[in-house]
Amino acid sequence: MQYSLLAADTGTDGEQLSLPGAELRYYPAFYSHALCADYQHQLLRDIPWQQDTLSFAGKPVPVPRLQSWHGDSHSHYSYSGLKLVPQAWTPLLSRIRTDLQSRLHLSFNSVLLNWYRNGNDSVAWHSDDEPELGPDPQIASLSFGIARRFDLKHRTLPQQPKFSIELGDGSLLLMGPGVQQHYLHQIPKQSGLTGTRLNLTFRFVHAMA
Ligand SMILES: O=C(O)CCC(=O)C(=O)O
Ligand SMILES: [Mn+2]
Numbered sequence: 001m002q003y004s005l006l007a008a009d010t011g012t013d014g015e016q017l018s019l020p021g022a023e024l025r026y027y028p029a030f031y032s033h034a035l036c037a038d039y040q041h042q043l044l045r046d047i048p049w050q051q052d053t054l055s056f057a058g059k060p061v062p063v064p065r066l067q068s069w070h071g072d073s074h075s076h077y078s079y080s081g082l083k084l085v086p087q088a089w090t091p092l093l094s095r096i097r098t099d100l101q102s103r104l105h106l107s108f109n110s111v112l113l114n115w116y117r118n119g120n121d122s123v124a125w126h127s128d129d130e131p132e133l134g135p136d137p138q139i140a141s142l143s144f145g146i147a148r149r150f151d152l153k154h155r156t157l158p159q160q161p162k163f164s165i166e167l168g169d170g171s172l173l174l175m176g177p178g179v180q181q182h183y184l185h186q187i188p189k190q191s192g193l194t195g196t197r198l199n200l201t202f203r204f205v206h207a208m209a
Pocket of ligand 2: 126127128185
């Protein structure tokens, strides 16, 4: 069973979504569609997109999307055995970071960019719970381009229904306290979908000893 998290009437200043034990806030129009078209164009042109390879059972498997990791020089980050060394902030990424920090009153020192070229690109069930993100990270997730479904399921309560939300162009999803601790999330493949989507997750990476 799957439930939509979105109420019919979503105010422009964001809506608190009811996820038991976790804080999730959705801003459907953080940026206008016109600005998004410009930002998407700049990001596709300026970011050094790459397709990384993960190892599963000793076999190399290409990540089903393109990625790029940017941040302050010390913000090294690893997931699924992949070590990401930060690239410099571009002027646009810095501007977006400033917008998010002033609106949300949070600090971010890094951003993971994902490019889902079409419905065959995806991200598998996971939570962003790496030690360098701290015990209960807050992650700001911005989307540009075609809307994609974002699913959440509880890590230890399989009887709790799955939740899903469409992340539209210009939307911001703030994954607050409890989300990474208690839930897994994914962007499933959607066959037949031809449009492209960029997603930027702004994070705060702590220096590890
Ligand atoms: O594309 C998205 O909305 C989510 C991406 C994500 O979960 C991640 O990069 O960790
Ligand atoms: Mn994630």
